[in-house]
């Protein structure tokens with residue numbers, strides 16, 4: 511197996527550099543990065559611009575089956591959610607494995623080498639426990655292994671249908687009964703080389719204030735270090751109104767008062783936050799995961815990403831409900847939303863956008879050793895072609911703002927080639943289906959329309 515590569519261009523921590531050799535150990539850790547050199551015999555040549563593997567910091571894999579099936583009516587986030595619940599009602603561990611495998615393969619083909627799965631579809635219909643109470647989470651592990659990417663399972667505590675509202679209908683599949691039972695179930699799962707277990711609070715709507723402390727206490731690794739805690743935050747004004755009515759404060763303030771904010775925590779969306787919220791998130795160095803393609807699709811609004819970054823929050827990106835799986839589109843959305851709001855260009859530098867695509871997301875998902883092309887980092891590489899219709903003529907330094915997922919040629923995860931020539935080795939080999947066919951079949955199976 512090859513453990514050295516030569517890149518026409520590579521995006522090093524300070525920006526793109528031509529003619530770069532990269533060497534890695536057998537275990538897939540980068541040992542050497544040499545710019546401005548010729549290839550050596552035995553090097554695998556990577557075309558175009560090689561970037562660090564992208565971290566998709568916020569995913570709900572099963573929402574992929576909603577793509578192109580919710581666009582027909584007027585509506586809101588809440589009417590979209592009704593459709594999502596209809597889908598959640600149908601999945602079982604087998605159909606979830608098939609769907610998530612295809613979705614994660616779509617991600618790898620788009621250059622995503624690490625995904626944070628915000629997982630709350632825990633139990634069977636009516637809340638019945640599977641023989642293995644983690645059968646759905648284990649299906650996600652198996653899917654990630656089959657697709658060849660790293661996965662952080664953000665196992666989600668989800669106890670209420672709203673503040674002081676019991677879970678109803680399909681929501682009972684999300685229910686562990688209480689926070690301690692949630693923590694017990696999560697503690698039964700273990701890490702492996704490419705899979706890490708972490709925690710999530712669905713939202714302040716779904717977890718009572720007193721249980722926030724239980725989640726934070728449970729999110730500690732065997733080494734005593736805090737594990738990531740993710741939480742949906744202020745995606746919709748209705749959440750803020752309900753929180754203020756019940757607790758007399760914003761969701762961000764509630765999280766701060768219960769010790770949820772901090773450098774191991776990621777707030778997802780933070781779309782409708784106050785000036786004080788921005789200060790709390792920034793001062794606590796909480797990561798904010800922005801999901802621009804989802805936020806526009808669901809008519810959520812545009813969050814104050816630049817103000818959050820200026821206040822001290824790290825910014826990461828996620829494809830969330832997967833209306834598209836294209837991290838370039840997420841990065842472009844982060845910047846162009848700011849342009850529309852401010853009337854200014856270049857609100858995020860290209861370096862900041864790549865930080866959001868790779869190292870910030872890796873850190874938020876508990877892989878701080880990932881996301882950079884430098885010695886000691888995980889050897890996760892994405893080669894982006896510079897000779898496609900979209901990228902032809904672009905300066906390498908500006909490619910992150912013009913490329914698309916289809917421009918990804920080669921993907922290496924932990925030193926192992928998972929994609930080359932735009933094809934997934936394990937799932938699109940000779941005589942096998944394409945990932946598109948896998949998606950079609952899995953989506954049809956999920957809806958029961960085979």
Ligand SMILES: [Zn+2]
Nearest residue numbers: 570628742830
């Ligand atoms: Zn979400």
